[in-house]
Amino acid sequence: MTTVAIVLIVGLLVLLLLGMPIAFTLGILALVGMWLNDANPLILSQRLVAGTGVHSLLAIPGFVLAGYIMSEGGLSRRLVHIASSMIGHLPGGLSMATVGAGTFFGAISGSAPATTAAIGSVMTRELEDRGYERGYAAALATAVGPLGQMIPPSIPMVVWGVLAEESISKLFLAGIIPGLAAALGFVAISYLYAIIRGVPRAAWAGFREIGLAIRNGIWALFTPVVILGGIYGGVFTPTEASMVGAFYSFIVGVFIYRELSWRRLPGVLLQSLRTTAIIMFIIAAAYGFAWVVSNEQLPSQVAEQLLSITDNPILILLILNLLLLFLGAVMDTLSAMVILSTVLIAVGNSIGLDPIQLGAMVVINFAVGMVTPPLGYSLFVAASITELRIETVARHLWPFLLVLVGVIALVSYVPWVTLWLPSLID
Numbered sequence: 001m002t003t004v005a006i007v008l009i010v011g012l013l014v015l016l017l018l019g020m021p022i023a024f025t026l027g028i029l030a031l032v033g034m035w036l037n038d039a040n041p042l043i044l045s046q047r048l049v050a051g052t053g054v055h056s057l058l059a060i061p062g063f064v065l066a067g068y069i070m071s072e073g074g075l076s077r078r079l080v081h082i083a084s085s086m087i088g089h090l091p092g093g094l095s096m097a098t099v100g101a102g103t104f105f106g107a108i109s110g111s112a113p114a115t116t117a118a119i120g121s122v123m124t125r126e127l128e129d130r131g132y133e134r135g136y137a138a139a140l141a142t143a144v145g146p147l148g149q150m151i152p153p154s155i156p157m158v159v160w161g162v163l164a165e166e167s168i169s170k171l172f173l174a175g176i177i178p179g180l181a182a183a184l185g186f187v188a189i190s191y192l193y194a195i196i197r198g199v200p201r202a203a204w205a206g207f208r209e210i211g212l213a214i215r216n217g218i219w220a221l222f223t224p225v226v227i228l229g230g231i232y233g234g235v236f237t238p239t240e241a242s243m244v245g246a247f248y249s250f251i252v253g254v255f256i257y258r259e260l261s262w263r264r265l266p267g268v269l270l271q272s273l274r275t276t277a278i279i280m281f282i283i284a285a286a287y288g289f290a291w292v293v294s295n296e297q298l299p300s301q302v303a304e305q306l307l308s309i310t311d312n313p314i315l316i317l318l319i320l321n322l323l324l325l326f327l328g329a330v331m332d333t334l335s336a337m338v339i340l341s342t343v344l345i346a347v348g349n350s351i352g353l354d355p356i357q358l359g360a361m362v363v364i365n366f367a368v369g370m371v372t373p374p375l376g377y378s379l380f381v382a383a384s385i386t387e388l389r390i391e392t393v394a395r396h397l398w399p400f401l402l403v404l405v406g407v408i409a410l411v412s413y414v415p416w417v418t419l420w421l422p423s424l425i426d
Helices: 003-017 022-036 042-052 055-072 075-087 093-109 112-129 134-143 155-164 168-174 176-197 206-232 238-256 265-295 298-309 313-330 333-350 355-369 377-386 390-413 416-423
Strands: none
Touching: 003 022, 003 265, 022 042, 022 265, 042 265, 055 075, 055 155, 055 206, 055 238, 055 265, 075 093, 075 112, 075 206, 075 238, 093 112, 093 134, 093 176, 112 134, 112 377, 134 176, 134 377, 134 390, 155 168, 155 333, 155 355, 168 176, 168 206, 168 355, 168 416, 176 390, 176 416, 206 238, 265 333, 313 333, 313 355, 313 390, 333 355, 355 390, 355 416, 377 390, 390 416
């Protein structure tokens, strides 16, 4: 391993431990690497621009904006009401409804923290009023967050598709079965929790109430239909779908539900712009760092070191999953993907792992990392909403983590889980 490579690795660890923001960390290390190689610093500016100039990345601001409008425009609340009216009378029904709402909202926002924030702000108080512990409600809101990155459209899937030069549509499809499997596992936990803790059951809402909820929320239900139907029906690309989703949510929130006023709209736009700017800044810096890393041939060296430990694909996948889970809990998802993409692709190719399966495995691991104690970002979001300590939320989170780890195992060792749906559009 070269001196520059060692400096980059040690520098990355030291700066992260010191709390340096990841974008600045990557930018500084890229400059250091270029200085040690006597390279022209102007190359870095070219790489930064190139990192944000990929057409597919235009999907990110659209999906971010759609998620904020959904939350502020009353669409997410109506999705919760529909799910609650249908299954709220079952043991654990309200908890199941929260899972259902998280699944729907995840299919729109494409973001784990956004899903946790939207569902947590709407459902945690309602769950507590119905006899659930506040810690359980916070853990449930945390756990549904990763569904936003598994179920399409998913912002990390878009980024990975760009990095690995793979079909974003196929990556979207690869996340559907794992996302639904996780949701079903959460439903089972909801049922068992209600039975064991004796949570009171709500009265049957009746077909009239269900019909009224569907009628009031029909426009919200059409949001994923418009986005996903347009993508897989060949009407528009994922990038175009993001803007169509944002525009549709805007029309529904402002003119149909009338919960998003013109006065509040600038605040929503500002929130989405801030989130998008943070994401793009990280991607730009990570692209510059990745160029230096690739120039040092660090990915191939790491792959060789990993393969020297064992040539057993099962053990290699286990090591990769443990590494990704750890990094997902301590690093930003997008920057970690950019940094590690060349290494992961090299290792995947060496063991014959399908690129689509690899992409799904990477994104899902990082999604689960966002809810893994003690540093998972969605965990902090849920704790902030419910005003609980991180330890309290984490104590109730372990059954959901077991489900998510089981999903990771399925994705890693059962290829058809991620490859069957993508094979239908070949």
